Amino acid sequence: MSQTVFEPWNDPQAKPLIQFKNVTKRFGEFVAIDNQTFDIYEREFFALLGPSGCGKTTMMRMLAGFEKPTEGTILLAGQDMAPIPPNKRAVNMMFQSYALFPHLSVWDNIAFGLKRDRKPKDEIAERVAQMLKLVRLEKFAQRKPHQISGGQRQRVALARSLAKAPKLLLLDEPLGALDAKLRQDTQFELVDIQEKTGTTFVIVTHDQEEAMTVASRVAVMDDGKIMQADTPANIYERPNSVYVADFIGDVTIIEGRATKNGNGYDIDFAEGQPTLHAESGKDFQNGQTCHLAIRPEKVAITADKPDTRNALKGTILDIAYLGNLSTYHVKLENDQIIKAQTANTRRLSRRSFTWEDSVWLSWTDTAGVLLEG
Amino acid sequence: MRRVTWFNATSLTLGFAFLYLPMVILIIYSFNAGKLVTVWAGFSTRWYGELLQNQAFLDAAWVTVKVAVLSSSIATVLGTMAALVLVRSGRFAGRTLFSGMIYAPLVMPEVITGLSLLLLFIGLNIDRGVLTIVLAHTTFSMCYVSVVVSSRLVSFDQSLEEAALDLGCSQMQAFFLVTLPIIAPAVISGWLLAFTLSLDDLVIASFTAGPSSTTLPIKIWSSIRLGLSPEINALSTLMISVVTVGVISASLISKRSSLKRQADERAAGT
Numbered sequence: 354m355s356q357t358v359f360e361p362w363n364d365p366q367a368k369p370l371i372q373f374k375n376v377t378k379r380f381g382e383f384v385a386i387d388n389q390t391f392d393i394y395e396r397e398f399f400a401l402l403g404p405s406g407c408g409k410t411t412m413m414r415m416l417a418g419f420e421k422p423t424e425g426t427i428l429l430a431g432q433d434m435a436p437i438p439p440n441k442r443a444v445n446m447m448f449q450s451y452a453l454f455p456h457l458s459v460w461d462n463i464a465f466g467l468k469r470d471r472k473p474k475d476e477i478a479e480r481v482a483q484m485l486k487l488v489r490l491e492k493f494a495q496r497k498p499h500q501i502s503g504g505q506r507q508r509v510a511l512a513r514s515l516a517k518a519p520k521l522l523l524l525d526e527p528l529g530a531l532d533a534k535l536r537q538d539t540q541f542e543l544v545d546i547q548e549k550t551g552t553t554f555v556i557v558t559h560d561q562e563e564a565m566t567v568a569s570r571v572a573v574m575d576d577g578k579i580m581q582a583d584t585p586a587n588i589y590e591r592p593n594s595v596y597v598a599d600f601i602g603d604v605t606i607i608e609g610r611a612t613k614n615g616n617g618y619d620i621d622f623a624e625g626q627p628t629l630h631a632e633s634g635k636d637f638q639n640g641q642t643c644h645l646a647i648r649p650e651k652v653a654i655t656a657d658k659p660d661t662r663n664a665l666k667g668t669i670l671d672i673a674y675l676g677n678l679s680t681y682h683v684k685l686e687n688d689q690i691i692k693a694q695t696a697n698t699r700r701l702s703r704r705s706f707t708w709e710d711s712v713w714l715s716w717t718d719t720a721g722v723l724l725e726g
Numbered sequence: 727m728r729r730v731t732w733f734n735a736t737s738l739t740l741g742f743a744f745l746y747l748p749m750v751i752l753i754i755y756s757f758n759a760g761k762l763v764t765v766w767a768g769f770s771t772r773w774y775g776e777l778l779q780n781q782a783f784l785d786a787a788w789v790t791v792k793v794a795v796l797s798s799s800i801a802t803v804l805g806t807m808a809a810l811v812l813v814r815s816g817r818f819a820g821r822t823l824f825s826g827m828i829y830a831p832l833v834m835p836e837v838i839t840g841l842s843l844l845l846l847f848i849g850l851n852i853d854r855g856v857l858t859i860v861l862a863h864t865t866f867s868m869c870y871v872s873v874v875v876s877s878r879l880v881s882f883d884q885s886l887e888e889a890a891l892d893l894g895c896s897q898m899q900a901f902f903l904v905t906l907p908i909i910a911p912a913v914i915s916g917w918l919l920a921f922t923l924s925l926d927d928l929v930i931a932s933f934t935a936g937p938s939s940t941t942l943p944i945k946i947w948s949s950i951r952l953g954l955s956p957e958i959n960a961l962s963t964l965m966i967s968v969v970t971v972g973v974i975s976a977s978l979i980s981k982r983s984s985l986k987r988q989a990d991e992r993a994a995g996t
């Protein structure tokens with residue numbers, strides 16, 4: 354594999370398209386964004402992910418120009434954005450409600466921004482045709498927004514915001530109004546369009562699956578702060594905090610005390626339970642409180658005691674059957690619950706474990722992530 | 727269908743009779759051939775013909791139309807602007823006071839409004855005429871426009887205007903290219919409402935009218951004091967029709983646009 358990987362954030366030479374420098378946004382007493390500094394690079398598909406009220410929408414509205422930072426600066430291609438009003442920014446936004454103009458046809462909606470630039474007529478027509486083709490809506494050009502379906506409206510909104518070929522496209526929960534099936538298809542379509550047009554996308558979403566699917570990097574936000582901004586794989590496999598580990602996917606957090614041992618640490622987490630071991634490059638004092646985060650799919654569940662260092666005995670409390678997978682909630686003697694997940698490769702009737710069964714849980718030294726807090 | 731009971735039928739008849747009997751009698755007698763208002767002497771459109779010969783009435787009608795068109799247009803602009811500020815600017819200190827002050831003329835006795843305007847015009851030394859009636863009518867019809875328009879603006883999606891800004895519009899362009907076309911039905915019905923209000927106003931107009939600017943309601947009122955004439959019946963019938971057409975079209979415009987929208991949305995299957 355000699356293909357170059359798209360990772361401008363690891364390249365010290367790369368110049369970021371957007372730079373947040375110590376940006377704080379307050380609404381009265383409320384701090385929506387708390388002193389954030391980060392970069393977004395050209396051609397990135399950057400996702401802002403977090404629960405509602407975490408500040409992700411404020412972040413996006415500041416990029417669009419609808420809100421101004423209280424402190425700090427936002428640079429776009431090296432230029433300070435603060436004095437530039439929304440209608441003069443090379444930034445377009447796709448609104449959560451789509452905000453299609455109901456009195457204009459699909460064609461006129463897409464042409465709206467181009468007409469404001471006083472482009473020649475044939476140039477506008479050509480660009481609109483190109484956009485209609487991109488979102489596969491050629492047949493619906495003359496319809497009004499209320500005469501097309503929700504999924505089609507979503508594509509009109511996308512075409513309209515891309516028509517002016519912005520340097521940066523902002524997407525505010527773009528798939529929120531679509532049903533689950535359509536949503537999945539549209540996610541791949543979005544990625545496809547992003548790659549075709551080479552536009553930098555910033556997407557705001559509260560749906561972690563969506564963020565993981567579409568984004569090159571995901572920023573997990575909480576309380577006006579970016580907790581971690583990294584690739585989906587790193588966010589999932591190498592979370593840097595208990596919050597991120599817990600927010601993304603399913604996880605079991607075991608709190609214990611660390612003691613240095615070899616390449617990692619031994620963890621004592623409860624009276625009468627064996628000592629666990631996890632490899633980690635992080636620095637912990639001997640006896641310091643630590644958290645071991647372990648994903649359910651990395652925990653093996655067996656009837657007999659396995660021959661590994663990390664092995665715990667418990668009884669099955671609950672089974673969540675998801676069709677392709679089953680998640681077992683196993684209770685240890687000290688009441689700690691650990692989740693283990695197995696693929697249902699066999700039919701249900703031949704499943705090996707059931708409620709109240711006594712089982713062994715085990716995982717490798719590298720399966721868990723050791724976190725401070 | 728619910729069954730029509732005797733009780734329902736009677737209440738309906740009584741209610742409508744109470745509301746419309748006087749007008750129906752007036753309309754019937756406007757087609758009376760005789761000169762006496764209260765004695766039926768056969769059908770004729772004679773009084774409509776005579777009305778068209780009466781220069782004083784025609785002048786008054788022309789003044790009324792001028793005043794109605796001018797005042798309702800000014801009231802629509804001002805009322806829409808007031809509605810925009812009240813709905814859009816969110817919470818600012820004294821917002822409740824402001825909206826209360828805009829809606830106060832709705833409940834203010836007309837005599838008081840008329841009197842205060844009269845005092846103002848005298849104080850400013852403005853000669854009373856068409857201009858003063860226009861100003862007076864604008865004052866009281868503006869709040870009706872603002873009520874109608876702001877009720878539409880409340881359900882207006884603010885992100886539409888943000889989208890217009892985002893796509894390169896100035897604030898002004900965003901209003902004229904996006905907001906105004908969308909709220910147009912409400913603005914038009916506000917105008918029609920203001921127009922009909924101005925058309926049939928007597929009290930405020932009589933305070934603010936000058937000798938050369940008699941409006942139709944004032945003219946009718948003063949001629950009745952000299953005795954009833956079938957001509958007045960004919961004139962009133964015409965006014966009733968104009969007002970009826972105005973009010974009905976105002977409500978039809980707003981109803982049709984919302985019905986059409988619903989039908990289209992159903993057709994789109996969403």
